[in-house]
Amino acid sequence: MIPFGEKIVYQVYPKSFKDSNNDGFGDLSGIVEKLDYLKDLGIDYIWITPFFLSPQKDNGYDISSYTKIDPEFGSMKDFELLVKEADKRNIGIMLDMVFNHTSTEHIWFQNALDGDKKYQNYYIFKEAPKDKAPTNWVSKFGGSAWEYSKRAGKWYLHLFDVSQADLNWENPEVREELKNIIFFWKSKGVRGFRFDVINLISKPDVFEDDNVGDGRRFYTDGKKVHQYLKELVRDTGIKDYITVGEMSSTSIKECIKYSNPGEKELSMCFNFHHLKVDYKDGDKWKLMAPDIASLKSIFKEWQEKIQSSNGLNALFWCNHDQPRIVSRLGDEGKYYKESAKMLAGLIHLMRGTPYIYQGEEIGMTDPHFKSIDMYRDVESLNYYKILMEQGLNSDEALTILDRRSRDNSRTPMQWSAKKNAGFSKVSPWINVADNYKSINVENEKDDKDSILSFYKKLITIRKENTVISAGNISFIDTNENIIAYKRSLGERKILVFCNMSNKDESLDIDLDGFKKLIGNYGELNYIDKNLRLSPYEFVAVEN
Structure with a gap:
């Protein structure tokens, strides 16, 4: 069995999810309001990004108290009600632990x-x-x-x-403080933890200049990181909880150690290599078209190698730090709906635990802000200045932010076509994307052909098919624009095909004895052992 292989995690960025008291900021009570929506979607856990006391220099990832709730998000009573109401719906609450650093106001x-x-x-x-x-x-x-x-x-x-x-994990007193924080939230009924940039916590014994890079090679996956994680998990009793580590610039070898159940560290890892395929020369702030061949190679290597050593990947495209995937790898125009569904299917039928970021399930796009005044993210504002200092003009710098800014994923959740997308009755802390009148939950919830309905089908299929939640994965050789793989368990097989391009593609393959399980077009276009895929088509077949 694959730990948590049949589960689905939904990420809530509370500041932008639902504003219950009309102050322009989302809050914990807003999450409570939408629990029935999440239950209907079919998710098992809600991962909530930090709502702890914070000066909000980095939208809550600068924590000044780990056991107090920032009034912007509500009160401890609000949180306790959230846990209680989520439990009634068999949904677990997963908290975001920022243990690499604290706010300087702590x-x-x-x-x-x-x-x-x-x-x-x-x-x-x-x-x-x-x-x-x-x-x-x-x-x-x-x-x-x-x-x-x-x-x-x-x-x-x-x-x-x-x-x-940055905290000094070498100090055992620090490690005890952090364990006590886990105990505190466990006592509140929390059932899972996500650990922010956790592979950076072990710093070197000697601090020296890096003459070939930016310093990360000295502290990424440091020599004591596994020791520290084993201690944290053992001493806090969270071995059987769902836990995921955000891993910055990590390797397959290290992620196997982090996530192999025998190591007794974490359930699974987030890695970001597949989301760097449009970084020119590996630089986030230099643009290029996505390298689909590289994307395919990364998926194959990580899925198959992690599997061979009994590790586990978290499956995701989007989160609060990444641009919207349909804007990034899909098509916002003619094939908008098809590409959004294809990208969802590609991830959701892989080996691991799928994560859905709020709004991804309705196909939310990047907002395409036209002015630097519309951005709020500290990283984006810093890099706008840096890009200008490097000689770019304002339009050029804004073009890069349009593709890279973390604010692309932080605009308010689009609930309806009402003012402010139904997020709030007052102007929100950051602008709503202009397309909210067409892309919203209200428009999609009763539409059987909607992106939202497609996500529900994917979730149901994972829960009903052990071959997806617990089976093996192997990738199929294809042309450069098709990503294909096989899931297998005993005699059961599911084959998945994804056309990553905006043109027709075909593949010679024997599908005799297989029938369509799910897809984003109509009938299977399969003739004489040749599978034809329309632009951005996704199809899965089963025997």
Whole structure:
């Protein structure tokens, strides 16, 4: 059996999901309002991105208290009601634990700045001249990964924003603090955890300049990371909980260790290699057309190698950090609906646990903002300045943000054609995408041909077919525009075919004895051992 192979996780970005009190911000009570919708969709867990107390410099990933709820999202009573109501619907709540860093407004860090030696050892402080950082490492959000604090008289490490100081996992007191946070939320009825950039927690013994890269090779999948995770999971009793680790720039070898049940670390891993196939020269901020051959190769390698060593992948296209996949790899025009369904089918029938990001199930697109004033994301605003400093003009920089910004996935959930897409009665914290009057839940819920209805079918098929939830996977050789694979368990087989292009494609293959299971077009176009696929067609057949 594949752990959680029959389960579906739905990610909620609460700030943009549903505003229950009409202040322009989504909240916990808004999630409660929509539990019946999620139950009807067929999901098993709701992963909620951070709603803890935070100055919101990085939309909640800069936590100033792990056990207090930011008033913007509601109260502890609201959360307790959410858990209770979700339990009634057999839906588990999964929380997002940001354990690599805290906000610089956290009391631990404030104590450290005041000179408290105990709390300075909670973080990574280094002494060095004021005008020279301890190393040349680059922050994930641009600029130096170090900041000099006049108050402390030292430099501190921040792999992300300057307001996010990295924790010192070498210190056993830090690890105990983090375990206590897990215990706290377990006592509230939480049934799963997602760990943010968890493979970055083990830093090197010696901090040195990186003369070939940005420093990540010194701290990615560090030498003690598996030791730390084993300890965390063992001591908090979450071995049988659904747990997923967000892995930054990781490898198959490491993800097998993280997710193999025998290692007693995590249930599964998020990796992002398949979402870098449109990065020119590996640079997120340089555009190119998606490399479908590379995408196919990455899926094949990760799926088959992880399987061979009993590891597990989380299956996903979208999240709060990624642009909308239909805008990225699909077609917003003539083949909009077909491409959205094809991309869903491609992921949902693979080996692993599928994750749906809010709005993905109705085919939400990037908003295509026209002005820098419409962006809210700290990374996007930082890189807009960096791109301009590199010599790009405003239009060129905005073109890149249009394709890359994390805000592309953070616009309000499109519930209806009403004002503000039914998200709120007042202007939301970030603009709604202009196409909300046509793309929304209300329009799709009773339409049997809608993207939403298609997602429901995919979820039902996974739950009803053990060959999908527990079977093996192997990839089928095809031409450059078709991704195809086989799922098998005993005598049962399901073959999946996805046309990634906007033109007709064909494949010579013997499908005698197979019948159509699901697809995004009409009847199977199969004649004389030749399968013909229409633009962005997805079809799965079973024996």
